[in-house]
Structures are given as structure tokens and as C-alpha cells.
Amino acid sequence: MGVKILTEHINVPGINTLETYRKMGGYRSVEKALKTMTPDEVVDEVKKSGLRGRGGAGFPTGMKWSFLAKPEGKPRYLVCNADESEPGTFKDRVLMEKIPHSLIEGMITSSYALGARTSYIYIRGELMFVLRILEKAIAEAYAAGFLGENILGSGYSLDLHVHPGGGAYICGEETALLESLEGKRGNPRNKPPFPAVQGLYACPTVVNNVESIAAVPWIVNNTGEEYAKIGVGRSTGTKLISAGGHLNRPGVYEIELGLPVEEFLFSDEYCGGIWKGREFKAVVAGGSSVPILPAQLFLKTAEGTPRVMTYESLSEGGFVSGTMLGSGGFIAMDDTTCIVRNTWNFARFYHHESCGQCSPCREGTGWMEKILHRIEHGHGHMHDIDLLVNVSKQIEGNTICPLGDAAAWPVASAVRHFREEFEWHVNHPDKATAPGAVYRGAEDLAFA
Amino acid sequence: MAKITFDGIEVEVEDGTTILNAARKIGGDVVPPAMCYYTPLKGSGGKCRACLVKVTAGSAKDPRPMPKLVASCVTPVQDGMVVENTLSPQVLEARKGVVEMLLINHPLDCPVCDQAGECDLQNFSYDHGTSATRFEEERRTFERQDIGPLIQLHMNRCILCYRCVYTADQITDKRVHGVLGRGDASEIGTYIENVIDNDFSGNVIDVCPVGALTDKTFRFKNRVWFTKPVDAHRDCPKCTGKVVLWTRGNDVLRVTARKNEYGEVVDFICNECRFEKKEVADWTIEGPRHIARASVISANHYELPVINPQIIADLPESTTKELNLIPRPY
Ligand SMILES: Cc1cc2nc3c(=O)[nH]c(=O)nc-3n(C[C@H](O)[C@H](O)[C@H](O)COP(=O)(O)O)c2cc1C
Ligand code: SF4
Ligand code: SF4
Ligand code: FES
Numbered sequence: 001m002g003v004k005i006l007t008e009h010i011n012v013p014g015i016n017t018l019e020t021y022r023k024m025g026g027y028r029s030v031e032k033a034l035k036t037m038t039p040d041e042v043v044d045e046v047k048k049s050g051l052r053g054r055g056g057a058g059f060p061t062g063m064k065w066s067f068l069a070k071p072e073g074k075p076r077y078l079v080c081n082a083d084e085s086e087p088g089t090f091k092d093r094v095l096m097e098k099i100p101h102s103l104i105e106g107m108i109t110s111s112y113a114l115g116a117r118t119s120y121i122y123i124r125g126e127l128m129f130v131l132r133i134l135e136k137a138i139a140e141a142y143a144a145g146f147l148g149e150n151i152l153g154s155g156y157s158l159d160l161h162v163h164p165g166g167g168a169y170i171c172g173e174e175t176a177l178l179e180s181l182e183g184k185r186g187n188p189r190n191k192p193p194f195p196a197v198q199g200l201y202a203c204p205t206v207v208n209n210v211e212s213i214a215a216v217p218w219i220v221n222n223t224g225e226e227y228a229k230i231g232v233g234r235s236t237g238t239k240l241i242s243a244g245g246h247l248n249r250p251g252v253y254e255i256e257l258g259l260p261v262e263e264f265l266f267s268d269e270y271c272g273g274i275w276k277g278r279e280f281k282a283v284v285a286g287g288s289s290v291p292i293l294p295a296q297l298f299l300k301t302a303e304g305t306p307r308v309m310t311y312e313s314l315s316e317g318g319f320v321s322g323t324m325l326g327s328g329g330f331i332a333m334d335d336t337t338c339i340v341r342n343t344w345n346f347a348r349f350y351h352h353e354s355c356g357q358c359s360p361c362r363e364g365t366g367w368m369e370k371i372l373h374r375i376e377h378g379h380g381h382m383h384d385i386d387l388l389v390n391v392s393k394q395i396e397g398n399t400i401c402p403l404g405d406a407a408a409w410p411v412a413s414a415v416r417h418f419r420e421e422f423e424w425h426v427n428h429p430d431k432a433t434a435p436g437a438v439y440r441g442a443e444d445l446a447f448a
Numbered sequence: 449m450a451k452i453t454f455d456g457i458e459v460e461v462e463d464g465t466t467i468l469n470a471a472r473k474i475g476g477d478v479v480p481p482a483m484c485y486y487t488p489l490k491g492s493g494g495k496c497r498a499c500l501v502k503v504t505a506g507s508a509k510d511p512r513p514m515p516k517l518v519a520s521c522v523t524p525v526q527d528g529m530v531v532e533n534t535l536s537p538q539v540l541e542a543r544k545g546v547v548e549m550l551l552i553n554h555p556l557d558c559p560v561c562d563q564a565g566e567c568d569l570q571n572f573s574y575d576h577g578t579s580a581t582r583f584e585e586e587r588r589t590f591e592r593q594d595i596g597p598l599i600q601l602h603m604n605r606c607i608l609c610y611r612c613v614y615t616a617d618q619i620t621d622k623r624v625h626g627v628l629g630r631g632d633a634s635e636i637g638t639y640i641e642n643v644i645d646n647d648f649s650g651n652v653i654d655v656c657p658v659g660a661l662t663d664k665t666f667r668f669k670n671r672v673w674f675t676k677p678v679d680a681h682r683d684c685p686k687c688t689g690k691v692v693l694w695t696r697g698n699d700v701l702r703v704t705a706r707k708n709e710y711g712e713v714v715d716f717i718c719n720e721c722r723f724e725k726k727e728v729a730d731w732t733i734e735g736p737r738h739i740a741r742a743s744v745i746s747a748n749h750y751e752l753p754v755i756n757p758q759i760i761a762d763l764p765e766s767t768t769k770e771l772n773l774i775p776r777p778y
Contacts, residue, residue, distance in 0.1 A: 190494035357495045358494075360546060361631075363632055398516070
């Protein structure tokens with residue numbers, strides 16, 4: 001059993017109440033930080049911890065915090081990104097639903113570190129039931145004096161609000177999120193200026209993922225050095241992995257970074273191997289926007305080193321033979337999966353979710369989806385396969401926000417690693433799926 | 449002040465200037481095309497990706513190249529920055545891609561489009577695109593929408609540059625139109641089939657780079673290349689009254705705002721000047737209008753874009769030679 005930081009008490013009955021949460025040692029970090037530490041000392045601890053953003057990009061949290069502009073007379077904001085719309089990712093929801101006070105405690109401690117007097121949790125609108133859980137927990141925290149004016153007599157005051165989004169994937173992108181929070185259409189902004197300089201209401205703002213913020217109390221309680229001891233190299237601490245797809249034991253697991261992928265995938269403590277003992281075909285390791293990898297390249301790099309669950313190991317080989325840890329949305333696929341259909345399905349999602357501001361993404365995501373639809377339905381040509389790759393290249397890197405890349409990578413990597421499957425579809429227009437692949441029920445055909 | 453090198457040409461500009469505006473200071477063929485950026489409109493730019501350039505050195509302090517192409521219209525210069533535009537094959541390739549993307553859902557119906565001869569997309573694709581498309585699926589089409597007696601919206605042609613939205617937001621009283629929907633299903637629309645009518649609404653026609661928003665009082669009355677543009681003004685209580693009259697014989701067929709060489713309106717004009725003053729007697733004529741080289745109206749005028757002579761005088765011979773090698777469409 002690895003160290004558990006975020007989920008240690010997650011199954012304690014009543015942990016969603018303040019009383020039980022405090023019994024298990026909750027809100028200690030607020031007392032410690034507000035009474036014995038300066039805000040800069042808290043930032044320093046987070047820096048020392050090596051914690052990297054858990055929302056996908058893996059940018060060092062402490063460094064992001066230290067970039068926050070500190071102009072006189074302007075408020076600063078902390079915004080928690082609880083939008084969690086990446087297909088395959090469902091870890092933040094579990095934290096908020098089961099142990100809501102851990103996020104609220106993290107918000108208070110982090111807001112103190114950043115000098116924010118008002119903070120927001122921007123939550124996916126579909127998660128109304130989680131919003132209610134959070135609101136109840138926030139009310140408890142206000143009543144106990146952890147929120148509001150003069151918290152615990154420290155002179156520090158904080159208001160915390162939960163704000164439901166309208167349910168658009170793009171509103172998870174930090175600048176679109178801020179636009180949406182300001183009451184506007186959720187279109188990403190051009191960068192620079194970055195949120196650290198001009199964020200919410202044009203004031204300096206930090207946007208952090210739920211899991212990143214929920215890790216802060218442990219770091220404050222146990223020091224950054226202790227946190228940095230967990231994990232491997234620049235991938236410190238623990239990470240929630242939401243494992244789905246063809247697994248015997250799908251679910252949300254807290255792992256120590258550095259866990260061998262083989263152990264994560266096959267041991268009974270975690271995923272328990274591929275469903276029904278079938279063959280492991282491919283994996284999307286960090287949410288649907290990261291490149292797909294065939295099984296053999298996932299277990300071992302092109303050089304033959306066994307991969308471990310870290311940001312570095314998974315991206316070894318770049319996009320030629322590697323992928324990304326991303327948000328930790330782990331989707332395993334067995335040998336009955338049709339990669340073309342799977343890629344088309346991802347493409348449908350990104351086409352639907354593109355905000356439509358920039359031309360390559362607005363037009364390109366739709367184009368890729370249409371080509372994939374054609375290939376999957378037996379109307380494709382050989383030249384379509386290269387066309388797909390070329391269109392994905394026209395999008396990648398040329399857009400305002402990374403949604404364009406997120407749409408391009410799955411397509412480009414699927415063709416790179418499973419080209420013969422695309423060719424098979426073109427050559428066998430009368431057959432719907434590649435050899436070995438199967439349809440999975442009526443809804444799969446509903447869009448055909 | 450910041451010194452930057454743009455396509456081998458050194459130029460000094462104020463801090464905070466964008467790469468695009470630094471290039472415009474140089475002028476000529478090296479200036480990146482812009483489909484969505486519009487100087488008078490705050491917040492515009494960054495969307496169409498027509499103006500992407502390669503930054504091969506970020507600044508003197510940090511000379512690392514930027515990993516991705518950047519939108520020159522929204523990226524500020526840094527002292528010591530080195531930028532490649534026409535000199536970078538990657539940029540030219542990306543630009544070709546942008547043209548192809550924009551033409552996916554913009555029909556090539558120039559012969560029956562009222563904007564023909566004045567269309568930024570027509571010029572952009574001529575300069576930077578290829579002659580064929582690889583897109584073979586069905587294109588999106590829209591039902592016509594009535595948005596009032598003055599402005600015709602033809603959504604099929606819209607390239608979603610957002611300029612009209614910024615215009616309405618920033619220079620009219622109550623904006624009733626905006627972008628509805630998402631992705632390639634987005635469209636310019638009015639809130640529940642509203643009518644666009646307020647004093648300055650006509651300006652959305654001038655800023656639209658394509659034929660998506662056109663002047664109902666002029667549409668199809670004439671082809672633009674048969675008209676003669678003249679500068680004129682009148683004493684107007686609402687706007688500067690400085691306009692261009694598009695005349696044929698003694699008839700004033702259309703009134704528009706004056707634009708600079710990059711197609712940007714210099715002074716926005718009111719609807720009264722634009723739609724109601726269609727008699728020569730309403731105006732004080734100043735003289736013939738100089739029209740940008742890309743327009744069909746300047747056909748046979750054989751005007752070549754020139755690099756700012758002050759800047760070119762300081763260039764080493766090798767650079768001028770290289771610049772002469774840049775293929776010119778005209
Ligand atoms: C299209 C898109 C969707 C995103 N969705 C989410 C999301 O749902 N949750 C999240 O935390 N980050 C999401 N991100 C990443 C955020 O932009 C941002 O990097 C992150 O919230 C920063 O938090 P962190 O530093 O703690 O990871 C998304 C990014 C993109 C481009
Ligand atoms: S990349 Fe896509 S989602 Fe992001 S701003 Fe451009 S159109 Fe919108
Ligand atoms: S109608 Fe014209 S100005 Fe408005 S977004 Fe479309 S192309 Fe741009
Ligand atoms: S002009 Fe720069 S992105 Fe449109």
C-alpha cells in the first residue's frame with residue numbers, strides 16, 4: 001500500500017461533515033498557516049514540495065503561485081478549476097463528493113498564501129449534487145469560523161463561493177473559465193497576458209485544479225520536503241488516477257508517482273488486469289486529449305526501459321513513441337476495441353466542444369470528424385489517411401488555446417500507431433470494424 | 449523603445465507594440481495578413497490565425513525561440529526579438545492551412561457576392577492559398593435571417609472574425625447581435641430574430657471582411673468596380689461626417705467610412721450619413737479616393753507595395769536582395 005495523502009480518510013463514515021473531518025485532523029493546516037506562518041512561507045513550502053498542477057499540464061504549482069503579480073490596491077483571486085470535463089477523467093468529482101472539506105481547507109490555506117480575499121470554486125454544472133455537498137460544507141466552515149471575517153482571530157478574512165458552469169468542456173480551459181465566471185461566453189483569451197497578471201476581472205489570479213489544491217493542507221502540515229520525498233525525480237507526491245475502460249477493477253486510485261505501470265495495470269491492488277483476461281491493446285494514459293499508445297509502447301519505452309507512472313517516464317520518446325500523464329484519466333482498451341471507431345468518437349467530442357473562435361480548430365475539428373466518419377463507415381480512400389494527419393498538423397500549435405492540440409493529438413497518434421487498422425477499413429468497406437473488434441450495443445450504432 | 453528584427457529588417461518601435469504593428473511600420477509585402485484584427489476595435493485579433501509568424505528569438509534577454517507560431521496581432525514585441533514571416537516555410541505552410549480552413553465553409557461564389565472586389569478573404573486566399581481544396585464533404589448552410597431594412601446578413605459567408613460583434617459592442621448603444629452556438633456550428637445572430645437598428649449599426653458592414661454583412665441600400669445596385677470612389681464630408685452632428693461616396697455619374701450609390709491601407713475604418717460614421725444622404729448636394733466633395741492596391745478598383749494602376757523608404761535605406765544589400773526574392777502575387 002502506497003502513501004495516501006488525499007484519500008486516506010475518504011472511506012471514513014461521515015467524513016463529509018465538518019465534525020468527522022476535524023476528528024481526523026482536518027483544518028489543522030489552516031490553523032498552522034494562519035497562526036504561525038507568513039503567506040510567503042506557505043508559498044515556499046509548496047515550492048519545496050515540487051507539487052505539479054494536477055489539471056493536465058503539470059506546471060509546478062509553487063512556481064505558478066510565485067508569478068502572481070502583487071499590485072497595490074488590486075484584489076487577487078484564487079479560482080479552483082472543478083470543471084473536470086476531460087473524457088476519461090473523474091477524480092476531482094470523487095474528492096469533492098466524498099471529502100469536500102479537504103478542498104475547502106486547501107482553498108483557505110492556498111488563498112491565505114496568495115493573499116486572496118475572495119475565492120471561487122468553478123464547478124461543472126452537471127455536478128449539481130456535488131455543488132450542494134460543497135455548499136453545505138462551506139456553510140459548516142463559515143459557522144466554525146474557518147471562513148468569513150477574521151478567521152480564527154488571525155486578522156485574515158476570506159469569502160468562498162461555488163459557481164456552476166454551463167457544462168462546456170472549453171470552460172475547463174483556465175482563461176475560458178475566467179470569462180465564464182465573469183458571466184461571459186466561455187471563449188479562451190489570448191495569452192499573454194497570463195491570468196497571474198490579468199485574470200479574473202483583470203486582476204491577478206491563480207487557477208488551480210481541485211487535486212492540486214487539496215494536496216496543499218498535507219504539504220503545510222508535513223512540510224514540502226516530506227512531500228518531495230514521495231514520488232520520483234520531478235514527479236513528486238501522489239496522484240489520483242481515474243482508471244476506466246476494459247479493466248477488471250476500474251475506479252479512482254491514489255498512487256505514489258513512480259509506481260511501475262505494469263503494477264498499476266495488473267496488480268489486484270489497482271486495476272486488476274484487463275477485463276475478462278483479454279489482451280491489452282492500447283491505452284490513453286492521461287485523458288482523451290493525450291496521444292494513444294499501443295500496449296507494448298506503454299509498458300516499455302521504445303528504448304526498452306519499463307515505464308513508471310511519472311510525468312517524465314510517460315512522455316519519454318516525445319509524441320513519436322510516448323504520451324503524457326495529463327490529468328490522470330487512464331483508459332485501457334482491450335483487443336475488441338476498434339481504434340478507428342474510438343478515434344472517431346474522440347474526434348466527435350472535440351468537434352462538438354470547440355468554441356469556434358479560431359479558424360484551424362473551428363473548421364479542422366469538424367473536418368477530421370467527417371473524414372473519420374467516412375473511413376469508419378466504409379466510404380474512405382487511402383489518401384484520406386494522410387489527409388487526416390495533415391489536417392491535424394494544420395491545427396496543432398496554431399490555435400489560441402490547447403483544445404486544438406487536444407483534438408489533433410489523438411488523431412495523429414492513432415494513425416501513427418495503428419495505421420494498418422485505418423487501411424483495413426478503407427480496404428474492407430463492407431465490414432464495419434477491424435478484425436477482432438466488436439460493436440458494443442445499440443448506442444454505438446445510434447450515430448452510425 | 450524596443451528593437452526587433454522582422455524578416456531581416458530592423459525596426460524600432462514603442463514598448464508594448466504588437467509584432468503586426470511593428471511590421472506595418474516597415475510596410476510592403478512583408479506585413480502579415482490580418483482577417484480578424486482591427487486596430488480601432490479593442491480586444492480584436494488572435495482568432496483567425498492568418499497573421500501567425502515564427503519568433504526565432506524571444507528577446508535579447510532570453511533569445512530562445514518560441515515553441516509555437518504566434519499570432520502577430522496580439523503578441524507584443526520584446527527588445528531584441530527576431531521574427532520570421534515570409535522567410536519561414538513553416539509560416540507559409542500554416543497560412544495555406546488557414547486559407548483552406550476558412551474556405552471550407554465560405555462559398556467561392558464571388559460572381560454573385562456583393563462584396564466581390566472588396567473581400568479580404570478573396571485577397572488573402574489569392575496571396576496565400578492554393579488553387580484546390582481537399583475538402584469533399586457537405587458544407588454548412590444557413591437559412592436567411594431578416595435583421596432589418598438596412599443590413600443584410602448572409603451567414604453562409606461569415607468567417608466568424610468577431611469584428612462586427614466588437615463594433616456593435618464598442619460603438620453602438622445596445623448590441624443585439626453576437627455569436628450563438630459553438631465550433632463550426634457558431635453563427636452570427638440576433639437575439640431572437642431582432643432587428644439591428646441604432647445610430648451606428650451600419651459600421652458592422654464596413655468592418656466585415658467578407659460578404660456576410662452588406663448594405664441593403666446598395667446591394668446589387670452595381671458592381672463595385674464600376675463605381676467611382678470620392679472623398680467627401682458634411683457637417684454632421686453625430687459623427688465626423690468624413691466619408692467615401694461611391695458614385696456612378698451623378699448618382700451616389702453607396703456611402704462608406706474611410707479606410708486605411710489595411711482596410712481599417714479611420715472614423716466610424718453614423719447611419720444618417722451612410723444610409724440617408726445619397727444626393728451629391730448633401731456633400732462637400734474633396735476629390736478622388738485612393739484605393740488600396742489589392743482591390744479590383746485599382747486594377748491597371750500597377751501600384752506595388754513599398755517598404756517604408758526610410759527603413760529600406762538602412763538595410764544591407766544582402767537583405768534587400770533577399771526581399772526581392774519574395775514571390776509577389778501581383
Ligand atoms: C480544453 C481544456 C480543458 C481543460 N479542462 C480542465 C479541467 O476540466 N480541469 C482542470 O483542472 N484543468 C483543465 N484544463 C487545464 C487548465 O487550463 C489549467 O491548466 C489548470 O486548471 C491549471 O491547474 P493546475 O495547475 O492545478 O493543473 C483544461 C485545459 C484545456 C485546454
Ligand atoms: S483552439 Fe478551439 S477551443 Fe481553443 S480558442 Fe480556438 S476554437 Fe476555441
Ligand atoms: S459577419 Fe462579418 S464581421 Fe461579423 S463575424 Fe462574420 S465575417 Fe466577421
Ligand atoms: S489577424 Fe491575427 S489572428 Fe486574426
